[in-house]
Amino acid sequence: MISFAPEGVIQVQLVLERGRIAAVRLRPRPLPPLKALLKGRQADQAARMLPRLFSLCRIAQTCAALNAIEQALGVAPPPAQSAARLVLTLAETIQEHATRLTLDGPLAFGQAPDVETAKAVRRHIAALVPLICKNDDWVRPGGGRLSPRPNDLADWLEELRRLILSGLMAGRDVSALLEVKDLRDWAQGQGSAPARLLQALLKPGLAGFGASATGLMGHLDSGQVMARLAASDWESYAQAPQTAAGLCLETGPLARQNDHRLIRTLEAESGHGLAARILARLLELAQTLTGIALALPLLMEGEGVDLPVAGGVGLGAAEAARGRLFHWVRLDAGRIEEYRLLAPTEWNFHPEGAFVQGLKGAEAADAETASALARRQGLALDPCVGLEIEVSHA
Amino acid sequence: MCMAIPSEVISIENGMATVECFGVTRQASLLMMDGQVAVGDYVLIQAGGFVAELVDKQTALETQAMMAEMLAHQAS
Numbered sequence: 001m002i003s004f005a006p007e008g009v010i011q012v013q014l015v016l017e018r019g020r021i022a023a024v025r026l027r028p029r030p031l032p033p034l035k036a037l038l039k040g041r042q043a044d045q046a047a048r049m050l051p052r053l054f055s056l057c058r059i060a061q062t063c064a065a066l067n068a069i070e071q072a073l074g075v076a077p078p079p080a081q082s083a084a085r086l087v088l089t090l091a092e093t094i095q096e097h098a099t100r101l102t103l104d105g106p107l108a109f110g111q112a113p114d115v116e117t118a119k120a121v122r123r124h125i126a127a128l129v130p131l132i133c134k135n136d137d138w139v140r141p142g143g144g145r146l147s148p149r150p151n152d153l154a155d156w157l158e159e160l161r162r163l164i165l166s167g168l169m170a171g172r173d174v175s176a177l178l179e180v181k182d183l184r185d186w187a188q189g190q191g192s193a194p195a196r197l198l199q200a201l202l203k204p205g206l207a208g209f210g211a212s213a214t215g216l217m218g219h220l221d222s223g224q225v226m227a228r229l230a231a232s233d234w235e236s237y238a239q240a241p242q243t244a245a246g247l248c249l250e251t252g253p254l255a256r257q258n259d260h261r262l263i264r265t266l267e268a269e270s271g272h273g274l275a276a277r278i279l280a281r282l283l284e285l286a287q288t289l290t291g292i293a294l295a296l297p298l299l300m301e302g303e304g305v306d307l308p309v310a311g312g313v314g315l316g317a318a319e320a321a322r323g324r325l326f327h328w329v330r331l332d333a334g335r336i337e338e339y340r341l342l343a344p345t346e347w348n349f350h351p352e353g354a355f356v357q358g359l360k361g362a363e364a365a366d367a368e369t370a371s372a373l374a375r376r377q378g379l380a381l382d383p384c385v386g387l388e389i390e391v392s393h394a
Numbered sequence: 395m396c397m398a399i400p401s402e403v404i405s406i407e408n409g410m411a412t413v414e415c416f417g418v419t420r421q422a423s424l425l426m427m428d429g430q431v432a433v434g435d436y437v438l439i440q441a442g443g444f445v446a447e448l449v450d451k452q453t454a455l456e457t458q459a460m461m462a463e464m465l466a467h468q469a470s
Binding site: 030032033034036037049052053054055056099103104107113115118119122383384385 | 398399425426428438440441442444446447453456457460461463464467468
């Protein structure tokens with residue numbers, strides 16, 4: 001029997017002292033030995049295997065893999081291929097955010113989930129790939145055969161817009177609201193699961209829970225990421241990444257939506273806490289719809305480019321729903337020699353990062369409360385990560 | 395690491411499936427699945443403990459084999 005936790009469990013130790021969480025210690029997750037599986041395989045075969053393993057955000061993982069392999073081979077995919085990857089990644093982000101906002105978010109706060117909306121969005125997103133290509137033809141370094149159906153794609157987008165507007169935003173484009181007061185009014189209408197969730201989270205105490213001074217990831221020096229992933233001690237970096245200046249960063253919806261006026265105002269009121277992190281997902285739904293609308297006209301019928309049988313090193317990035325994701329590869333004669341990965345989770349769950357800083361000092365009368373707070377913080381930062389929580393008293 | 399390995403459904407009761415993978419069993423909600431899941435099916439479990447997707451048996455076994463290969467390397 002093999003004992004394992006495929007989702008990657010993070011071990012968390014909380015220390016309680018005088019009714020507060022005085023210390024938070026994390027043990028980083030073991031990294032998956034991808035090299036063992038991929039070494040010697042053709043690059044295109046590896047690109048098709050990875051999404052099978054990373055099935056929870058398989059589109060973003062696939063895009064990061066394709067980008068890394070292409071960079072290593074020195075090829076650039078045609079613009080239509082990049083557009084297809086962008087549309088698919090954005091759609092995956094919508095699916096993940098919709099699930100968080102209608103299902104596990106409400107359940108975590110004792111509210112009724114909106115299962116029908118969650119299912120409707122998931123079904124609708126699942127219908128996208130066949131409108132762009134047959135099977136999974138897009139999954140090929142250099143690009144695959146695309147056969148987009150423009151009219152069907154336009155209808156698909158309109159239906160997605162309708163699902164989001166009616167099912168999640170209760171008939172009002174939340175991203176167009178300017179003031180937090182308007183957001184509160186919208187939430188108090190309780191017209192959707194996200195509205196009910198935000199109504200609960202906008203209350204004093206909860207809104208700012210989990211806030212910290214951890215910086216938000218914006219521009220990141222990809223040269224530094226590449227150098228660190230290429231280094232012999234890359235595992236220590238991939239398990240606990242920091243910038244070249246030694247800073248921890250938060251990646252994900254909040255970092256991407258930080259420029260929105262509502263997020264800025266909420267930050268001034270209560271910091272980058274629960275309310276800001278959940279609101280960022282809601283705002284990102286609207287922004288993502290716009291991104292899809294802009295990319296769809298770039299989809300063209302056609303093939304990718306031929307791949308040289310070459311060697312090289314490449315770094316691929318993708319914005320997954322949970323945050324920025326990097327794949328690093330070294331190829332030799334078109335085959336995988338080395339494969340490394342830096343997931344968004346490791347930024348957010350760095351031993352000195354947003355998860356830890358946001359929990360430190362939180363009021364918790366007992367172990368049960370402390371555990372619940374840690375799970376809440378984990379859900380807000382990265383719902384795909386399992387936490388094993390141990391509580392001790394100082 | 396956002397991995398999810400297909401697990402086999404070994405029993406279903408009150409909207410919850412008991413699934414097994416590599417000898418480890420766990421429970422997952424069938425709330426999202428509209429009664430499409432039966433014992434013997436292979437499924438993916440999403441964050442939050444929901445069955446999110448059916449996987450055909452061949453794909454599931456191939457994926458499990460890939461994971462077993464990685465884990466065997468990790469253990470050695």
